[in-house]
Amino acid sequence: MLQNQFNQTNYNHYSGFVQLSLPFDLSVKIDSNDPVFSFLEAVEGIDFSKFVKITRSNNTHSHDRVMLLKTLLFAFQEGNRSLTKIAQLCKTDIRYMYLTNEECPSAMAFQRMTEQLKESIDDVFFTISKHIARDLMLCDTDVQYIDGTKIEANAHKNSFVYKKRIMNAETRLFERITEDIYRLNETYEYHYPVKGKYEAFDMGVICQYLMEVITCQNIQLVYGKGKRKSEFQRFYDLFLGYYIKLNEYEFWLNIMGKRNSCSKIDHDATFMATKYDYYNQTGVTRPCYNCQIAVCNGIITNSDVFQNPADQHTWIPFMDRYEEAYGERPKYPVADAGYGSYDNYLYNVEHEMELVQKFSMYGKEEDKQFKKRKFNSLNWKINEEGFKICPDGRVFDQYGYDRIQYTRNDNLSITQIYTEKNHCEGCPLKEECTKGKYRTCGKNVILNELQEKVKENLSTSEGQEMKKERSIQVEGAFGVIKQDMGFTRFTRKGMKSVKMEFLLVCIGYNLRKYHLYRIKTDKKEA
Numbered sequence: 001m002l003q004n005q006f007n008q009t010n011y012n013h014y015s016g017f018v019q020l021s022l023p024f025d026l027s028v029k030i031d032s033n034d035p036v037f038s039f040l041e042a043v044e045g046i047d048f049s050k051f052v053k054i055t056r057s058n059n060t061h062s063h064d065r066v067m068l069l070k071t072l073l074f075a076f077q078e079g080n081r082s083l084t085k086i087a088q089l090c091k092t093d094i095r096y097m098y099l100t101n102e103e104c105p106s107a108m109a110f111q112r113m114t115e116q117l118k119e120s121i122d123d124v125f126f127t128i129s130k131h132i133a134r135d136l137m138l139c140d141t142d143v144q145y146i147d148g149t150k151i152e153a154n155a156h157k158n159s160f161v162y163k164k165r166i167m168n169a170e171t172r173l174f175e176r177i178t179e180d181i182y183r184l185n186e187t188y189e190y191h192y193p194v195k196g197k198y199e200a201f202d203m204g205v206i207c208q209y210l211m212e213v214i215t216c217q218n219i220q221l222v223y224g225k226g227k228r229k230s231e232f233q234r235f236y237d238l239f240l241g242y243y244i245k246l247n248e249y250e251f252w253l254n255i256m257g258k259r260n261s262c263s264k265i266d267h268d269a270t271f272m273a274t275k276y277d278y279y280n281q282t283g284v285t286r287p288c289y290n291c292q293i294a295v296c297n298g299i300i301t302n303s304d305v306f307q308n309p310a311d312q313h314t315w316i317p318f319m320d321r322y323e324e325a326y327g328e329r330p331k332y333p334v335a336d337a338g339y340g341s342y343d344n345y346l347y348n349v350e351h352e353m354e355l356v357q358k359f360s361m362y363g364k365e366e367d368k369q370f371k372k373r374k375f376n377s378l379n380w381k382i383n384e385e386g387f388k389i390c391p392d393g394r395v396f397d398q399y400g401y402d403r404i405q406y407t408r409n410d411n412l413s414i415t416q417i418y419t420e421k422n423h424c425e426g427c428p429l430k431e432e433c434t435k436g437k438y439r440t441c442g443k444n445v446i447l448n449e450l451q452e453k454v455k456e457n458l459s460t461s462e463g464q465e466m467k468k469e470r471s472i473q474v475e476g477a478f479g480v481i482k483q484d485m486g487f488t489r490f491t492r493k494g495m496k497s498v499k500m501e502f503l504l505v506c507i508g509y510n511l512r513k514y515h516l517y518r519i520k521t522d523k524k525e526a
Contacts, residue, residue, distance in 0.1 A: 070099055073504070091104050125507055129299065150289070151489065170249050174196065207239050290311070294318070375429075397421070416444075
């Protein structure tokens with residue numbers, strides 16, 4: 001019997017194989033305007049072996065740390081700060097595969113490299129920033145725009161420890177300790193000294209002696225419900241509790257140092273009052289770091305992290321850091337009113353820098369609402385002799401005394417106090433003007449001269465242009481870092497790690513700026 005044979009299948013067969021194709025060089029597959037080529041141009045000629053070890057270990061899974069550092073810098077340029085994500089991109093992104101020569105480093109490989117990078121991050125930042133600013137973009141570094149911002153630490157907002165609370169608690173505890181030492185001395189005729197302040201060591205000495213007495217007399221220590229403690233054990237437990245509490249207070253006070261607060265999670269973080277803005281909708285203090293930058297033609301030329309919330313106290317170390325790295329100081333360091341202090345002005349004069357930092361009351365003379373406050377001495381008229389005239393027409397020309405103070409940096413500040421000859425007697429406006437016996441008016445001659453120089457410098461056309469550029473450049477830099485690069489909170493803890501993270505972010509920002517500069521230059525030449 002003949003059978004029909006059907007050779008045609010009832011389905012379509014599609015091959016799943018992938019044909020190998022040229023080129024083997026991954027750079028050919030990348031667009032010529034991709035940021036990776038701008039990155040390679042920006043770091044070309046920089047010897048990264050000075051910053052990290054380049055030798056591989058005998059482990060076959062180890063990687064060249066120079067390669068890891070370059071990959072990390074490019075990742076921060078792209079806004080990728082997670083080491084886990086960077087390790088994943090090295091397996092899936094052709095640009096990262098090109099930078100790593102198709103190796104697949106793990107997150108721990110990057111982590112080991114960053115531990116070494118903590119010690120050399122300053123050199124990495126200044127080497128790349130100087131190369132981009134001076135060699136590639138030819139920036140004029142005489143004009144610097146300085147500002148700071150508070151960036152939240154990797155800690156919970158309720159993990160606060162305040163110095164004032166600890167010191168108040170210590171004072172109350174000292175009173176209780178004094179009473180109990182008196183009681184102990186009277187009960188057993190001991191002679192332990194009574195002090196105004198105690199240390200944990202003092203309580204430890206008492207506890208040690210009481211424990212020796214308990215051991216010698218074979219007194220059994222009992223705890224729990226229904227068990228009666230001996231008198232010695234009661235004293236021992238009492239002073240042991242004092243020892244533990246004082247030891248805790250001393251621990252936190254030692255961590256805070258000169259600061260007023262710290263966080264239990266990140267000990268180096270300080271609680272600061274952050275602005276009510278898009279990133280802070282609560283208005284509460286949070287654990288933060290004070291991050292300072294100096295911008296020149298869009299490039300961050302100087303950057304540092306401080307634990308002090310006041311910007312004016314960061315000015316001098318920030319300028320010294322710039323001079324140490326660049327061998328010079330900027331001629332025009334433009335900053336807002338947060339940096340205009342007596343110490344900072346004297347520092348500028350000493351180091352031949354122009355006074356272009358605003359002060360707290362700068363421009364108030366033109367404010368309509370401020371002009372209405374007629375009892376504020378800044379709104380008073382000044383006669384030909386330089387003395388102020390109050391709203392009642394009385395001249396404050398009677399010298400009273402000198403208020404002598406020493407500033408934070410040990411600069412002598414003298415304020416001359418003047419009064420009216422009748423001490424405001426019979427003045428119909430006295431109750432509205434002052435709550436004291438009579439009104440006084442202070443005059444700091446040196447500070448007034450420095451502030452007048454600031455007004456003179458900022459009133460020129462160049463000064464007005466610098467004021468406008470400051471708000472554009474430095475505020476714009478923080479806007480890009482926070483909004484475009486998504487850096488609104490630290491992911492690392494500890495001062496060294498936090499500083500490394502922020503400087504890496506600033507390096508990434510500079511590399512972004514150079515990429516835009518390169519694209520713009522190429523379009524002009526085309």
